[in-house]
Amino acid sequence: MKTSIDCIPCFVRQTLQATRFVSVYPSVHEGVLREILRCLAGLDFDRPPPLVGQMIHRKLRELTGNHDPYKDIKERHNRLAVGLLPELREKVKRSSDPLKTSVRLAITGNIVDLGAKSGLTEDEVRSSIARTLSEPFHVDIEGLRREINRASSILYLADNAGEIVFDRLLIEELPLERVTVAVRGGPVINDATMDDACAAGLHEIVRVIDNGSDAPGTILDDCSLEFQRHFNEADLIIAKGQGNYETLSEESANIFFLFRIKCSVVASHTGFEPETNVLAGISKTVR
């Protein structure tokens, strides 16, 4: 999808939030903000919103000299989620429709959005799971089941650290020998990279690749040729998170998007209500 002018106030807010997370120095906050404002003034609105996220976080890493500012928080959230894995896996196994339950839990991982909440506790995550599991889900589970059965190769695009552990529950319900999981090619915010896939133990059960890009989404022309080949050859792509929706919604591939609609611009683009607790597994045919 293209970037809306309504994304701009949000980008500015995100810049402030991120720069304060990454540095305690007001001069850094102001410097990053000024530079991002200059970039936004000349922004190509035909490109998807995560391109700005990529730009903001590259600038932050450059100005702070910190290659991966969210490293500690990503590790903490992975550990926290891994601790919950046995009981969540039990929930999946005991349910009448394990695929459906695992899809719900995978999207729940996206809702919980461990993000930059450094003080998040296991209890908070557990009550958040309970709450979000009772929310309405708009998931075309039969469509997904049909595509899974049909596909000889499935590409699973992960989203964030922590969340990727929840993804494992869904991945375990897929025909593992046909699955490739892709993570970001480099650190950006709390997005999942190879380290996070390994923390979730995914490398032990499926093939894991990285996409060669440090955008918080999947900007195909910024990805490695190897990733592009996987993308083009996959019969089914499961794309987690809003960033992947924002960057891939115009692609003609067979993509199931699993994410929570977190802003009114994406809500309007999908046709679902803005700012509701709608969770959407959107296939191209639904849009």
Next chain:
Amino acid sequence: MKTSIDCIPCFVRQTLQATRFVSVYPSVHEGVLREILRCLAGLDFDRPPPLVGQMIHRKLRELTGNHDPYKDIKERHNRLAVGLLPELREKVKRSSDPLKTSVRLAITGNIVDLGAKSGLTEDEVRSSIARTLSEPFHVDIEGLRREINRASSILYLADNAGEIVFDRLLIEELPLERVTVAVRGGPVINDATMDDACAAGLHEIVRVIDNGSDAPGTILDDCSLEFQRHFNEADLIIAKGQGNYETLSEESANIFFLFRIKCSVVASHTGFEPETNVLAGISKTVR
């Protein structure tokens, strides 16, 4: 007060809102946004926030060729408020403390914030008045009463159209022969200008001047010399609205600020709670 980096996302949001109010053309929206982003990138944070409001609305007027885009809505809100004047005046006269009641109603005019709500009805305003009159007010009424009795010249700085009619209730409780009311020197958003003061009938009861500036606040070095003289010579200044607080809070004059705290930056600057229904008449000694 200085501008905070936290004001920037809000400026961008205000730019979008204003440009959409003033023009239906996406190319105008995008053009104004890009230009304001460029200006914000080089902003002097030592200057007060309304300087940006002035810049945004000058640019909007320039690009649309419309000298006063909010003219119709200001007229409508003045008429609406004038229609309520007799019953509100009755409320003041019958109250045990007319000055206090008129101060409450004057701040209520600031809360109602007729702003750009084009479809606002008299019923909505009336129920808004009833609701806001029951909210907690932080007003140093005895301090104000003492200063009014002491002052041989009182300068009343008005805020918005519509609201200025509510101000009349308070102005009528002042010693009229000692009062000068000042409005903005040119149209900016829905801020009150000379036309609005006349619509409220203020020119018939007190001296009315304009400040020579088109900022949505009182930026002294942008005001006319005549206004500056009035400002410097006044024994008491009553400044309505957050814009006047933002631009005059560092002045050493004897100012009573009457306004609703509408954002967290100003809340933090005043020491009152952010985003509450607190209404504050803040004298310099309270800060």
